[in-house]
Amino acid sequence: xxxxxxxxxxxxGFITDExxxxxxxxxxxxxxxxxxxxxxxxxxxxxxxxxxxxxxxxFGFLGNLIFWTIIIxxxxxxxxxxxxxxxxxxxxxxxxxxxxxxxxxSFVNFGAVDWRLEFTHDNxxxxxxxxxxxxxxxxxxxKKYK
Numbered sequence: 001x002x003x004x005x006x007x008x009x010x011x012x013g014f015i016t017d018e019x020x021x022x023x024x025x026x027x028x029x030x031x032x033x034x035x036x037x038x039x040x041x042x043x044x045x046x047x048x049x050x051x052x053x054x055x056x057x058x059f060g061f062l063g064n065l066i067f068w069t070i071i072i073x074x075x076x077x078x079x080x081x082x083x084x085x086x087x088x089x090x091x092x093x094x095x096x097x098x099x100x101x102x103x104x105x106s107f108v109n110f111g112a113v114d115w116r117l118e119f120t121h122d123n124x125x126x127x128x129x130x131x132x133x134x135x136x137x138x139x140x141x142x143k144k145y146k
Contacts, residue, residue, distance in 0.1 A: 013102020
């Protein structure tokens with residue numbers, strides 16, 4: 001159970017800090033938000049109204065959380081199996097640092113930004129446009145904040 005909780009909280013920190021993500025830059029008739037998420041679109045950077053607000057898309061966020069929980073859980077199980085070969089204290093300290101960083105990043109992300117919850121991203125139209133919006137997808141290793 002501890003490994004599952006560790007995997008979920010680490011995955012939560014991983015997706016809120018957006019280490020590996022896709023950035024979708026769309027060609028709007030006017031200024032619009034960028035979309036982020038890997039493998040699913042989970043959030044916008046900002047909205048048209050306020051730079052400290054954004055949208056979280058429930059389906060993408062939960063999909064990313066499940067995806068990364070499985071990946072990180074697999075890594076945890078792999079490290080647990082080979083821990084006899086590695087110094088146990090180093091693994092425990094590194095694990096607690098990752099856990100604390102994930103909690104901190106999640107707290108800051110959800111506390112500092114005024115998030116609105118939506119179910120899905122509606123194919124990037126944001127319920128404003130009738131035509132299809134063309135978006136360019138870029139892979140970012142680490143999201144840059146401006």
